[in-house]
Amino acid sequence: QNKYGLKATTLAEYKETVKANPEKELINLEKFVPGLVLDIRYATTNNFTGEKIYNLARAYARKPVAESLKKIQADLKKQGLGIKIFDAYRPYKATVKFYEVYHDTTYVASPYRGSRHNRGCALDLTVINLKTGEELKMPTGFDSFKKEAWPTSPVSDPEILKNRTLLINAMEKHGFKVNGSEWWHYDFIGWKKYEVLDIDYEELEGI
Numbered sequence: 449q450n451k452y453g454l455k456a457t458t459l460a461e462y463k464e465t466v467k468a469n470p471e472k473e474l475i476n477l478e479k480f481v482p483g484l485v486l487d488i489r490y491a492t493t494n495n496f497t498g499e500k501i502y503n504l505a506r507a508y509a510r511k512p513v514a515e516s517l518k519k520i521q522a523d524l525k526k527q528g529l530g531i532k533i534f535d536a537y538r539p540y541k542a543t544v545k546f547y548e549v550y551h552d553t554t555y556v557a558s559p560y561r562g563s564r565h566n567r568g569c570a571l572d573l574t575v576i577n578l579k580t581g582e583e584l585k586m587p588t589g590f591d592s593f594k595k596e597a598w599p600t601s602p603v604s605d606p607e608i609l610k611n612r613t614l615l616i617n618a619m620e621k622h623g624f625k626v627n628g629s630e631w632w633h634y635d636f637i638g639w640k641k642y643e644v645l646d647i648d649y650e651e652l653e654g655i
């Protein structure tokens with residue numbers, strides 16, 4: 449256990465759980481979902497910590513999460529739209545770092561419980577126009593920790609309201625629930641069945 453009383457799953461333990469239940473495998477979303485665009489902010493300094501948190505820009509999620517995302521991407525494609533991922537599976541140590549930088553658990557998961565990202569069951573994302581590659585206009589930027597980011601906050605611009613509603617509906621159709629304080633964060637329903645992991649992308653890829 450660490451100072452927050454949580455013992456996250458290591459690589460060796462994770463491999464055992466996947467052997468027993470292949471649904472627990474972390475899937476590389478970039479390879480699995482056609483046309484998926486990544487902008488992994490925590491692999492850059494362009495994030496709320498101002499620090500580079502990951503060495504590799506990767507997006508992983510548990511198998512059923514990846515399968516749902518594939519369906520969402522296919523649905524959006526029919527409208528000339530696609531998904532851009534800001535973050536997916538997040539090693540537990542990153543959640544600890546986030547909390548130590550920004551103590552408000554309205555916007556950052558508590559290290560006492562861990563994040564649903566740590567379970568490979570949460571995605572931070574937005575919608576892009578496939579032709580231009582541009583993000584659709586949303587109420588705030590990613591990780592803008594303000595009340596305007598809440599999915600229930602009033603929006604005066606009808607286009608922004610339409611875009612936020614489109615994203616929420618697209619995600620909820622395939623088993624995700626929007627976070628109450630962040631329009632870009634979606635939890636996969638059933639996340640409780642998956643352990644909190646603390647495995648870096650390098651470890652996962654055997655680098």
Ligand SMILES: C[C@@H](N)C(=O)N[C@H](C)C(=O)O
Pocket residue numbers: 543546554555556557563564565570572591627630633
């Ligand atoms: C830090 C932000 N992108 C986020 O993912 N927040 C939720 C609450 C989390 O940390 O799980």
Ligand SMILES: [Zn+2]
Pocket residue numbers: 535565570571572632633634
């Ligand atoms: Zn998130």
